[in-house]
Amino acid sequence: MSKRVAIVGTAPSWVDTPWSDPTLDIWSLNDAYMCRDANGNGFQRVTRWYELHPINMMFFRPIHKREVYAHEIPKGFYVRPEGHLEWLQHQAKTIGVYLQNEPPDGWPENAKRFPVEDVEKEFGKYWGDTPYWAAGPSYMVAQAILEGYKEIAVYGIHLSTQAEYIDQRPNFEHILGIARGMGIAVMMAKKSPLLKHGWKYGYEPKPVEVVPPQLEQARAELKKVRTERSTLAHELITWPRWRSKAEPLKRLEWLTLLESDLASQIARHHTESASITLSPGA
Numbered sequence: 001m002s003k004r005v006a007i008v009g010t011a012p013s014w015v016d017t018p019w020s021d022p023t024l025d026i027w028s029l030n031d032a033y034m035c036r037d038a039n040g041n042g043f044q045r046v047t048r049w050y051e052l053h054p055i056n057m058m059f060f061r062p063i064h065k066r067e068v069y070a071h072e073i074p075k076g077f078y079v080r081p082e083g084h085l086e087w088l089q090h091q092a093k094t095i096g097v098y099l100q101n102e103p104p105d106g107w108p109e110n111a112k113r114f115p116v117e118d119v120e121k122e123f124g125k126y127w128g129d130t131p132y133w134a135a136g137p138s139y140m141v142a143q144a145i146l147e148g149y150k151e152i153a154v155y156g157i158h159l160s161t162q163a164e165y166i167d168q169r170p171n172f173e174h175i176l177g178i179a180r181g182m183g184i185a186v187m188m189a190k191k192s193p194l195l196k197h198g199w200k201y202g203y204e205p206k207p208v209e210v211v212p213p214q215l216e217q218a219r220a221e222l223k224k225v226r227t228e229r230s231t232l233a234h235e236l237i238t239w240p241r242w243r244s245k246a247e248p249l250k251r252l253e254w255l256t257l258l259e260s261d262l263a264s265q266i267a268r269h270h271t272e273s274a275s276i277t278l279s280p281g282a
Helices: 012-016 084-091 116-126 136-146 162-181 213-237 246-270
Strands: 004-008 024-029 048-051 058-061 078-081 096-099 111-113 151-155 185-188 276-278
Touching: 004 136, 012 151, 024 136, 048 084, 048 136, 058 084, 084 096, 116 136, 136 151, 136 162, 151 162, 162 185, 213 246
Parallel strands: 004 024, 004 151, 024 048, 048 096, 058 078, 096 111, 151 185
Antiparallel strands: 185 276
16 A cells, blocks of 8 residues: 655644544644644644754743734744643654754654755755755655655645745745656645646636625735734833833734734635645646
């Protein structure tokens, strides 16, 4: 039987992962274990985990706190929930856990350093002298190729926020294209916008977007919220010591939650509903 793997992220289509398929390995990353569906259920199983950010450069937020303010996070640090390293160590007792560097002393033997040199040696030749790595899941796909997987499915990875869309999506779609070119079947979640365009460039007219009033309102509100949030955050940097920060911090927290909610509404509108399965040479 050929090897099959599902790479699962945190975007909404993670819920479509076929957990009950025993022939499918499931790999995930970062703090995706915090995901919950509408019924409060999280991941049902996983066979490998990746944390490819330096574990000595992490800012741990309280579990109950959904958002943290940018000024609270030290420069260059990555936000993770409290207990993240302990969770990784616990998983490493039974499954492979890949880290950027060698695991600290005392970690279970299943924790290991990600073989970045191997994937760069193999795939650097496709991209010229400068290695092209802009997304964590790209490393995961590369390792799946090196390990001989013949089918790679992707769930919960949409790369649809502005930064992801510009920086990460081209790289991830590029290595998926390499996988297809090597004869590996690639399957995308129905709700994922990756590897989809919507019309045949040059042969079909570009569809005219009909913007529902509620979407137009959400976009306008999001712009307004982001402007206020940015202004307030800047003001807090030079806030007088003798004045209480309680109210502006409360307002900032509310604006952060509202921004997240509005962004989610807009992202859901742009999510494709059509399924796509790509087989070699298709």
